[in-house]
Amino acid sequence: MENTILHLDLDTFFVSVERLYDNRLVGKPILIGGSSDRGVVASCSYEARAYGVHSAMPMKRAKELCPDAIQIRGNSGAYTKHSEAVTEIIKETVPLYEKTSIDEFYADLTGLDKFFSSYQMAKELRVRIKKETGLPISFGLSRNKTVSKVATGEAKPDNEIRVDNGLEKPFLAPLSISKIPMVGQKTQLTLYSLGVKKIQTIQEMPVELMEKVLGKNGVSIWRKANGLDNSPVIPYSERKSISTERTFDKDTIDVHKLKGILLAMAENLAFQLRRGLKLTACVTVKVRYSDFNTYTLQSRIPYTSADHVLIPKTLELFNKLYNKRLLVRLIGVRFSHLVEGGLQINLFEDNEEIINLYHAMDKIRDKHGDRSVLRAYGMEAKTISRFNPFNGEPPPLLANRRR
Structure with missing residues (x-):
């Protein structure tokens, strides 16, 4: 039996949500991102893209390219709300x-x-999402993830493409190599230097040559260029989480120490999220007292992986849980409801300096270990236990894992 894989992508999602709240924005060039010229573009409308604007561009440069663009700071809570509405519709349908x-x-x-046409089902799902949420959405349908994702990109804006079985290579052949998922700018430039600009050229190359040029990544790119992809659809579950906890050798009421350790935990877990290109939408704090009574408190938040969002939320929850009259035996932090994503969702809150600071700190941690860069307040946390976000098993130390 041939697989049938559907890929759905909400068109210019942040912009589309803003237009739901203010229809005067429809048809206008829109920039969403930091409110100052030092900010970064988190998302932009197709009208702004026509001027050469793209996400992650400095806001100052974007406004130079498109001076008539309307600049909006962005609302992460609204985007999370509408994302969850679409998720519920998909959950009910497929x-x-x-x-x-x-x-x-x-x-x-x-x-x-x-039982019925998969293509018709996909079309009806797209219509339902548009009708119930007011958001434009595109889809691609084929027998694997790679071809469906590329098809969605070609279908945009607000359209659909089906690639029938056996037609994957002809569909991909005339497209730019940049359309292949996971082909970054560096790989693209390497292939350009060899005169490889169209996917068809890769299809005609021996896989051994691609491996010689790009190693294992070259084999993966060659397979995708030829419409080959066996990766499964992984069932989505909001139970996915990443967590850490600390049991004290001696029960304590030192609130300064407790907050310092919690800060270090939240900071470390936020780094783990960014390293894994994930975002969290739920923070949970756990406190166990000397009498072994255990209490937890959680809070839903807009999707993020930013320290300056997650650390204050962690400390806020702890302040609500903490009973000053009791000795504490254990504390812990968990980030859950994880989805794939990078810092881009925070771009409308942060300026370029903050984003560059995160990148610089994470680069140092990747090279020298996850505790090589710390906030002073959290230095009392000598060790931090971590748990794998998917199966709950403690992984090896990050420093060892990276070598």
Whole structure:
């Protein structure tokens, strides 16, 4: 039985949500990001893209390219709310789906053609999402993730493309190599230097040559260029989480120490999120007292992986839980409801300096260990236990894992 994989992507998601709240923005060039010229573009409308604007561009440069653009700071809470509304519709409609980011989904429709057309089901799902949420959405349908994702990109804005079985290579052939998922700028330049600009050229190359030029990544790119991809749709579950906790050798009421350790925990887990290109939408704090009574408190938040959002929320929850009259035996932090995504969702809150600071700190941690850069307040946390975000098993130390 041939697989049938659907890829769905909400078009210019942040912009589309803003237009729901203010229809005067429809048809206008929109920039969403930091409110100052030192900010960064988190998202932009197709009208702004026509001027050469793109996400992650300094806001000052974007306004130079498109001086008539309307600049909006952005509302992460609104974006999270509408993402969850779309997720609920997909959950009710398809038997197996994967949420890969705040605005992107896969669904496995394999075998459904025995009962009704998978393509018709995809079309009806798209219509329902548009009708119930007011958000434009595009989809691609084929027998694997790679081709479906590329098809979605070609379908945009607000359209759909089906690639029938056996037509994957002809569909991909005339497209730029930049359309292949996971082909970054560096790889693109390497291939350009070899005269490889179209996917068809890769299709005609021996896989051994691609491996010689790009190593294992070259083999992966060659397979994708030829429409080959066996990766499964991974069932989405909001139970996915990453957590850490600390049991004290001696119970304590030192609140300064407790807050310092919690800060270090939240900072470390935020780094783990960014390193894994993930975002969290739920923070939980756990406190166990000397009498072994254990209490937890959680809070839903807009998707983020930023220290300056997660650390204050962690400390806020601890302040609500903490009973000053009791000795504390254990404290812990968990980030859950994880989805794929990078810092881009925070770009409308942060300026370029903050983003560059995160990148610089994370680079040092990757090279020298996750405790090589710390906030002074959290230095009392000598060790931090971590748990794998998917199966709960403690992984090796990050420093060892990276070597």
